Amino acid sequence: MNDAQKPALLAVQGVTKAYPGVVANSDVSFSIREGEVHALLGENGAGKSTLVKMIYGLVQPDAGAMELRGVPYAPADPRAARAAGVGMVFQHFSLFEALNVAENVALGMENPPKLRALAQAIRDVSTEYGLPLDPGRMVGDLSAGERQRVEIIRCLLQSPKLLIMDEPTSVLTPQEVEILFKTLRQLAAEGTAILYISHKLEEIRSLCDEATILRRGKVVDTCTPREKTARELAEMMVGAVLTPPARSGGAKGAVALQVAGLSVDSPIPFGTSLKDISFAVRRGEVLGIAGVAGNGQDELLLALSGEVRTARDAVQIDGVGIGDQGPNERRRAGLVAAPEERLGHAAAPDMTLVENALLSGAVRQGLVRRGFIDWAAAKGFAQTIVRDFDVRTPSTGVAARALSGGNLQKFVIGRELSQSPGVIVINQPTWGVDASAAAAIRQAILDRAAAGAAVVCISQDLDELLEIADNFAALNEGRLSAQRPVQGLSIEEIGLMMGGAHGMEVAHHGP
Amino acid sequence: MDLSAINPAVLVASLMMAAVPIILAAIGELVVEKSGVLNLGVEGMMIIGAVCGFVVAVKTGSPFVGFLGGAAGGAGLSLIFALLTQVLLANQVATGLALTLFGLGLSSLLGQGFNGIKPPATGKVPMGPLADIPGVGPVLFQHNLGVYLSIAVIAAVWWGLKYSRMGLILRAVGENHDAAHALGYKVVRIRIAAILFGGAMAGLGGAYISLVRVPQWTDGITAGAGWIALAIVVFASWRPWRVLIGAYLFGGITVLQLNLQVANVPIPVEYLSMAPYLITILVLVIMSSGRGRAAAAPAALGQNFHASR
Structure with missing residues (x-):
């Protein structure tokens, strides 16, 4: 099936959110199809986080509407979002260091099975997707990459239709990034839509099908990342021409x-x-x-x-x-x-x-x-x-x-x-x-x-x-x-x- | 010096009784602290519980209703703490200390006219033939309801924190409130519920002092039991069964040193009186030391939460 023929999964229409003194999102519209990997690009403070928080139900929009599979979608809290099939992998602050992996996963689920059954499910899903995890370990003892696996597994166990990933690769080695991307492409091939936030433009070029670019809370452009260079993407984000720092090849001292x-x-x-x-x-x-x-x-x-x-x-x-x-x-x-x-x-x-x-x-x-x-x-x-x-x-x-x-x-x-x-x-x-x-x-x-x-x-x-x-x-x-x-x-x-x-x-x- | 007057069975039975108020207050505070809130007002909530329980019991003639009154009194006072710290985001340490001072003053006012009255007696739980077993009977099966209740509460809190979903959420909130909020849990609501539970347990402990342990009403009747409960929670590394051990240790040494005073042991009375405090804290410090992170406090303890962005 051609990508363009796939039905729209999530449509965001004219969403606006203002905080005292700052408009985080102003009349933002975009849509994601099933199985599409969609990038949200923008500098810090461009409003990406606020936007995904609204999709995940953490923040309510002031105006505008969202539709999930053609049905009006307005999650009152993250539980409603999860129930509707939206999962989110946070950049940080959603794990509990003093709790073990299984407990952390259970906290992110609506009706988790008994811990023993859950532990087995974690083992199964994690090996299936090539992200091995020991459910009994304390999260505080895990490496950053392993912690991220916990978050991803937590989402996968609920078979989400839309997976939001906020800067997932900032804590991974290049090899780990490659494996993560294989997993994500696998998910996309199975029909899961992925909304991907990152500053790393090369990654976006290799992974994402479509991109929406935000600047100061507004959608300023959309593009197909593969057809652009990283430099063009960066300049679309910043809205200005960037000059790389000049280094002097001076002699080194003692x-x-x-x-x-x-x-x-x-x-x-x-x-x-x-x-x-x-x-x-x-x-x-x-x-x-x-x-x-x-x-x-x-x-x-x-x-x-x-x-x-x-x-x-x-x-x-x-x-x-x-x-x-x-x-x-x-x-x-x-x-x-x-x-x-x-x-x-x-x-x-x-x-x-x-x-x-x-x-x-x-x-x-x-x-x-x-x-x-x-x-x-x-x-x-x-x-x-x-x-x-x-x-x-x-x-x-x-x-x-x-x-x-x-x-x-x-x-x-x-x-x-x-x-x-x-x-x-x-x-x-x-x-x-x-x-x-x-x-x-x-x-x-x-x-x-x-x-x-x-x-x-x-x-x-x-x-x-x-x-x-x-x-x-x-x-x-x-x-x-x-x-x-x-x-x-x-x-x-x-x-x-x-x-x-x-x-x-x-x-x-x-x- | 006559140590033969000290009967081990009576000693154990009375230490179980002596420890009840501290167990109840400490296990309540343990739940509060596990949710990430530091309420230093335990002493104040206990004494409000003591006076409310006493007044209600005297007025109704029923010690059972009295205990309920004590729990309600403690929970009521803790509600002030909850509003100040969870809604108005006041500093938890200062608010807790103020709560104790307020509780001490208010209890003195409420207790006017109740000095020197005897409350209705709280009966023992009938255990039938069990109570007559030699040795074991007097130690374990001749107590009033409070003793059994205190052990049951420890067991329930231990089980609840370890195995129930509610306990898991409570621990999660105390560990990282931002993450819990991001997952959609109502941090403030959960904490207020924990604070109310802690207040009710402290009030119950206070009522036990004025209705069973002493039993009468005088100003300042709790005499620092709330502070000991607070210390026990910390040195027990936030583990329910260690709270029980700590409280029994404290209760045991309190009873023992009274017996030793009666037996004219040639140790100055001052040293005997300070012994329970010293030894309990010493033992718990040794128990909680050298365990690294496992013994550490809930990570968000004492931090106010405000949902931003």
């Missing part, structure tokens, strides 16, 4: 950061301990560290920033051991760090930008004199950051939590980069940041490196690392792979460095 035999127990519940990590970064060099979430990235940042202390010589700056010293001593020695979590780790949410600038800049910028705060200098420092990094804020007196994610990210990254550091450690520099802000942040990192800083950039975004890093290594279960120059590295090789497919296998479920 080793500035040396890590030798670093082993640390994780201070985080369900965290990953670091095992015998060694690497060296020279002045002017960017080391990109990849890895699937939860393989020790957070712990590595803590050990490098000084929040977790180690043996003196495990971490050395310019040949001096500082492993047993705290963050302030390390700042004095020239190391600055920007953690992944913006609110609560990088910045104190309820404190002003000036206070937040002071908190990390006090040592290197000399903002404290004889135990007293030099507010004028702190304010000047904050204003410099706001100006240099194009942070959009009414003033430096507003609380950090009042800034949007991208703006706050520019502020906290800018705060560290502005301290003329010798060593920079950054975890997820552009996490949840829109494309133009991400480009600005990457350029700023490259500029610092060109000025002679040694940079360690931890990221789950492979494209980002390939863009800015000179050398590449991957974290896998707390161990760091050998370093490889980025030039000439293939995605396939990167995937193997990240730990391959973690025991997944291709779906052997016959149609």
Whole structure:
């Protein structure tokens, strides 16, 4: 049967949703046919999440209507949506770490069978689709890829007609992504429609049949992703022409950061301990560290920033051991760090930008004199950051939590980069940041490196690392792979460095 | 010093009785905390339960109706907590502490004119011939309803949390309220129900003190039992049967130290009086230490939930 002849499964007509101060969706219309893989494209804040939340019944639209198989569809809550055959795999926050796999699956079902029967069903379905899972394990002990399998299996057990996937591959290795795609194509061939949200344009080009592009809550375009290049798709999303960051091929200097035999127990519940990590970064060099979430990235940042202390010589700056010293001593020695979590780790949410600038800049910028705060200098420092990094804020007196994610990210990254550091450690520099802000942040990192800083950039975004890093290594279960120059590295090789497919296998479920 | 006056059978029987108020309050609080809410107002809900139970029992002449009154009183006070923290999103720690202070004051007001009165007696559960078994009979089968009820509640909560769907949802809400909400569970409603259950159990425990254990009404009659219940929940690692062990330990040492005082043991009275608190917490700390994540609190404990976006 030709694709165009298949009946429409879900039709969304003129849906509008407004929140105080922002219109999340304005007159959005699109439709999905049975067995179609449909991409929703857009930057952060374009309204993708709100739209799928309305389809899944988490949010009620202010205006507009939806039809499922020609019947009016207005789910009052997710249970109604599930009953109607709509399943959703969340990007995060829908699993319970202290409960086991079977219990997690049961919570997402309307009338789950007894736990023992459910456990058997989980084993059956998971091997059928090549996503093996042990129903008795605690979710907190699972890898990110395995957690996602839990979510997918939870949906598959209810044989959904429409499966919504919100950024499903952000936590997977390239091999795992390939297996996931095989599973999804298998489902689509069986008639399940898939609504797929992702920032990864190459993935969308290889997987999706149709795409709807959102910008500031409105549908701005539709297209067939296969017929476009990734660059064209990105420019449709942003509505502007993008320029990739320029890198200078300058000579590298002496080793500035040396890590030798670093082993640390994780201070985080369900965290990953670091095992015998060694690497060296020279002045002017960017080391990109990849890895699937939860393989020790957070712990590595803590050990490098000084929040977790180690043996003196495990971490050395310019040949001096500082492993047993705290963050302030390390700042004095020239190391600055920007953690992944913006609110609560990088910045104190309820404190002003000036206070937040002071908190990390006090040592290197000399903002404290004889135990007293030099507010004028702190304010000047904050204003410099706001100006240099194009942070959009009414003033430096507003609380950090009042800034949007991208703006706050520019502020906290800018705060560290502005301290003329010798060593920079950054975890997820552009996490949840829109494309133009991400480009600005990457350029700023490259500029610092060109000025002679040694940079360690931890990221789950492979494209980002390939863009800015000179050398590449991957974290896998707390161990760091050998370093490889980025030039000439293939995605396939990167995937193997990240730990391959973690025991997944291709779906052997016959149609 | 005369230790021969201490009869082990009587000791065990009376420790079971002494532990009832703490068991009831603690198991109620355990359910509340499993749902992710930290209600520090247990002491206040207990004493309101004590005075309400006492007043209702005296007025109606029925201890059974009195217990119901106590449970209703505790649940009523906890409703204030529920409204403040779940609807108005007030800070749970501050609200809980205020609830205790409010409960202590209000109970003193309600109890005016009831000092020195004897409440109607609560009878033992007739166990027939079982009660006459030598040794076992006096220990296990000569108690009033409260003792059996407290054990039954522990068993029911254990079973419910572990095996029932309701228990699974309750744990899920306490573990990650955002995820529970995303799956379509009514976080606030579930938590309010848990808070009311906790309040009713604390009230029941309080009524047991004023109607059975003491039995009369005086100001401040609960004497910190609510705080011990709170500590037991934490050190029992949120496990129902450990709550029972902790409460019996506390009750046992309380009864034992009274007996030791009577027997003129050459230990200063002050040390004997503090022994139950010290030993119970010490033992539970040792039991709950070194188990890593398994002993940890519900992940969302004490965090307010507000459905945004």
